[in-house]
Amino acid sequence: AQRVTQPEKLLSVFKGAPVELKCNYSYSGSPELFWYVQYSRQRLQLLLRHISRESIKGFTADLNKGETSFHLKKPFAQEEDSAMYYCALIRGSTLGRLYFGRGTQLTVWP
Amino acid sequence: EPEVTQTPSHQVTQMGQEVILRCVPISNHLYFYWYRQILGQKVEFLVSFYNNEISEKSEIFDDQFSVERPDGSNFTLKIRSTKLEDSAMYFCASSLGGTTPYNEQFFGPGTRLTVL
Numbered sequence: 001a002q003r004v005t006q007p008e009k010l011l012s013v014f015k016g017a018p019v020e021l022k023c024n025y026s027y028s029g030s031p032e033l034f035w036y037v038q039y040s041r042q043r044l045q046l047l048l049r050h051i052s053r054e055s056i057k058g059f060t061a062d063l064n065k066g067e068t069s070f071h072l073k074k075p076f077a078q079e080e081d082s083a084m085y086y087c088a089l090i091r092g093s094t095l096g097r098l099y100f101g102r103g104t105q106l107t108v109w110p
Numbered sequence: 111e112p113e114v115t116q117t118p119s120h121q122v123t124q125m126g127q128e129v130i131l132r133c134v135p136i137s138n139h140l141y142f143y144w145y146r147q148i149l150g151q152k153v154e155f156l157v158s159f160y161n162n163e164i165s166e167k168s169e170i171f172d173d174q175f176s177v178e179r180p181d182g183s184n185f186t187l188k189i190r191s192t193k194l195e196d197s198a199m200y201f202c203a204s205s206l207g208g209t210t211p212y213n214e215q216f217f218g219p220g221t222r223l224t225v226l
Contacts, residue, residue: 032210044217
């Protein structure tokens with residue numbers, strides 16, 4: 001069965017510090033991994049996906065199949081990065097059902 | 111920029127009552143989804159819908175739930191007889207396609223359902 005684990009419910013860093021939000025998954029096939037973000041009073045929105053291998057708002061995430069991880073990183077956190085971050089997975093064979101982790105609330109202090 | 115809209119933003123109902131949650135997906139999207147998030151828990155998939163029929167449903171989506179696309183714009187989730195445990199935030203989402211790169215799901219703001 002597929003599962004997405006985000007071990008940290010809360011994460012706090014100071015502005016300018018590096019930040020890493022952890023995500024591990026379990027799935028026997030080839031998943032597609034995503035990071036969704038929800039800023040305060042806003043809707044869930046896609047931040048990035050592993051297939052595009054791009055950097056969005058300074059964030060990057062690399063899929064490590066050996067460690068079954070898809071950690072989200074940013075070298076210098078900004079206050080506006082404070083939000084709820086969800087790691088999510090789509091199984092290769094489905095039309096698009098997202099399996100979410102429980103989310104990590106990131107707070108960036110000034 | 112087009113967005114998914116949901117109404118109402120908050121619905122309060124008595125246990126046993128029927129509720130209908132409404133969503134207007136992005137107009138050229140073809141795939142529609144409902145998810146829910148019970149307070150403090152993870153976002154959970156309920157159902158996906160394509161070409162006027164259910165593509166997939168989770169174990170949560172039992173006979174008490176149904177979905178419909180009554181016209182060309184609305185996508186509804188009906189709960190026939192609400193239970194206390196149905197209290198949650200319900201999210202509608204839509205995507206242009208079902209496969210990469212068109213499978214990005216765009217979420218609505220959610221409807222908070224409170225069952226008393």
